Amino acid sequence: MTLTELKYVLAVARERHFGRAADSCFVAQPTLSVAIKKLEEELGVMLFERGGGGDISVTPAGERVVEQAARIFELVDGIKDLAAAAKDDLVGPLKLGVIYTIAPYLLPWLIPEMNRSAPRMPLLLEENYTKVLTERLRKGEIDAMLIATPVEDPGLLSLPLYDEPFQVALPAEHPLRKKKAVTSADLEAENMLLLGTGHCFRDQVLQACPCLNRAASGGLAKTLESSSLETIRHMVASGVGVTVLPCTATRMNYVDDDLLTLRPFKDTPPSRLVSIAWRKSYPRPRAIEAIRQAVLATDLSCVRKIVPGGRDNQ
Helix, strand or coil: HHHHHHHHHHCCCCEEEEHHHHHHHHHHHHHHHHHHHHHHHHHHCCCCCCHHEEEEEECHHHHHHHHHHHHHHHHHHHHHHHHHHHCCCCCEEEEEEEECCCHHHHHHHHHHHHHHHHCCCEEEEEECCCHHHHHHCCCCCCEEEEEECCCCCCCCCEEEEEEEEEEEEECCCCCCCCCCCHHHHCCCCCCCCEECCCHHHHHHHHCCCHHHHHHHCCCCEEEEECCCCHHHHHHHCCCEEEEEHHHHHHCCCCCCCHHEEEEECCCCEEEEEEEEEEEECCCCCHHHHHHHHHHCCCCCCEEEECCCCCCCEC
């Protein structure tokens, strides 16, 4: 058993196709196929079930081998990272995952801060859902992630960065614009625009506005869905309905700003806690701290930034 054979196993499991896996490894397909077959014979189990048209599926035994192989490569990468970290934690790329509803509103401020504080540590960025990023972080495919839900994996650590209140976005001439602040009950009779299933922000909005759960479960009578907050913003501006946005999504200059009215929630507004998470075994703690400090230094005036062991600040 060799690292090369295990690399081929991971490629086939990822691509679900021998030809595409070979291309991703920059080898000929026969070379990869022979190596996989040799490993299967050595282990005495079939790792992949070959189907028609070149597509394959991973067998139950193969799933376990793939999981262990991913851990092995995480350890191998860890050795490389340890060597680099011995020189300087802040030298070399860092793979950072960011959920869809944070990336467009934080990264324009975070990247300049990182360029100033850690110029030799470029960020390799990936936007995705929380569930996907958590799995990729656990497997060592990314180094850290910025999310807005609690981290429950025992192999991961996290630190809170800021608490972000929600605001209501209305069409410019909506009757609710006459109110200085709105309640979740005010939204019950409205056509609500929500992100689709899989976005944690959708779940947070439904939790903050329980009355919307009935509409959301009843189809399109009271709710409409979209894949991005920016699309939802434009739909609100066109008069389709109302929505709830994280405050950072309301502070940028947009063409349709004069078509929108923003209102806070009455009393204590619902909010989300944005955190950075990383593996316990990650060997570059100063790199994580650099990202945290850069977030704290950003000009996110609408959030309450959280300083561990110190005072929170606006």
